[in-house]
Amino acid sequence: MAKFMMLFRANPEVFQTMSPEQMQKVIQKWSDWRESLQKSGHLKQLGERLEGGGKVVRGKSKAITDGPYAESKDLVLGHMSVEAKDIAEASQIATGCPILDGDGSVEIRPVMIV
């Protein structure tokens, strides 16, 4: 089994216009998905949710700038660790992620083992 990290990206603005009932349905989908991953033994570790905005420090000048902004289209909202046979299986798992319903994306990155 190999370990993978999933990065969930979406435009947080899509959530702003949802009704409470719709939000509840999205949460339900996530709960179902997490539960199925737990049952199948794929879920390694619950990840964390990241806050909207942040800072970027870049280059030799060590310049500190704002960003990414909370309104960014492909903001990383959070992450999760899963175990899978290979990246194909990990990708297959990610197809069930509810973030895709809102036009978001899941980035799947193998965790390097040394």
Next chain:
Amino acid sequence: MPQRMATRAVPEVVDHLFRREAGKMVSYFTRVFGMNRLSLAEDVVQEALCQALQTWSIRGLPDNPPAWLMRVARNRAIDLARRDKKFRDFTPELTHLMKLREESRQADPVFEKEIQDDQLRMMFSCCHPGLSTEVQVTLILKTLCGFSVGEIASAFLANEDSIEKRLGRARKLFRDSGKFVEFAGEAEFPERLEAVYQAIYLLFNEGYHASESEQTIREDLCYEALRLGLLLSEHPMAARPKTFALLALCCFNAARLAGRVEGHGELIQLEHQDRSKWDAGLIAKGFGYLEKSAAEQEMSEFHVEAAIASLHSGAESFEKTNWEEIVKLYDLLYLLKSTPIVGLNRAVAVGYAEGAERGLEELARIAEGDKLEGYPFYPAAMGEFYLLAGRRSEAEKSFARAEGLARNPAERRFLEGKRKECFLEYGK
């Protein structure tokens, strides 16, 4: 789905957690901010729900979701109060309130009670005499029940613009003259309570009669009406016989929701409904409330309507319905509420109690019957009794007229079916 309604008739179901909590929090923050800043309260709550959505998706639900939501919303409100000049004027009041609540992270019965009162105050505030019942109900659904504009529109079979307009009217009124209604010592309390009754009654009937909208959203409206009625009944000032009569009426009718519609929203006549689909639990509740409503001498139109509904709910079959008693009750109801619709229902009851020809007679002499001109179920009732009396060509004509008046496809299909039934009878 009768079982579902039964379990849902308890206020603390997790089923609609987000809606529930949205309504509670909007009520609470509207008290804090003032009715004139209703939109601000709604924004704060929407943001808290949004945070919850994103966090809980990945982390799972916290131990106490309502407390989590309230904490996040409160922090957001404090933030706003600190940062924005506009809020300076009520910052002391706000921060004081917020501090008071800072510790109550776990379910605190005192706070729970306070929130419950806030919801009641919100309900009374929404029923402002300067707004039509329609606007009041729209506002209640939006603020107190956590419905979105889109959801209200589909429940009312209206477009979103007209719902926005209604809400805009209410917001404008509250910006200028609105206040959060308090209970104690309010001279206007009885008048407001009456308005609240009418709003709940309308809300229930919207759910009960809108045959074309999605079944679930209709049930939701009925359920919300029930919930608001329950909320009302739990407050000493509002726990009156009329409140219990309204609750009884809602229970009896909600119990029969599942039997009224079939498959793709096809209407089924009372006569042909499968009574085993009716929710026995809700019917029992209805009888319980009916008993409570009789505690004092008070007699309202809800008492009579609930009594009529109880006779239908308690009848073993259509044939065994006590129509004579129902006619008496309609006579009484007509005294309290002299509308052509009550007259129509009364005439129909007479027809079943005393024969089709008597029904036709009564139908023909409904006072102000001309007001029913556009109502398809007036000619449909005529058609029904013509058919029972064997006057088939008249029956067919009546149903054809009713069909022409149908207000939605479900009604049209139903009345078309009735018209064709007359043809079938010919062929026999």
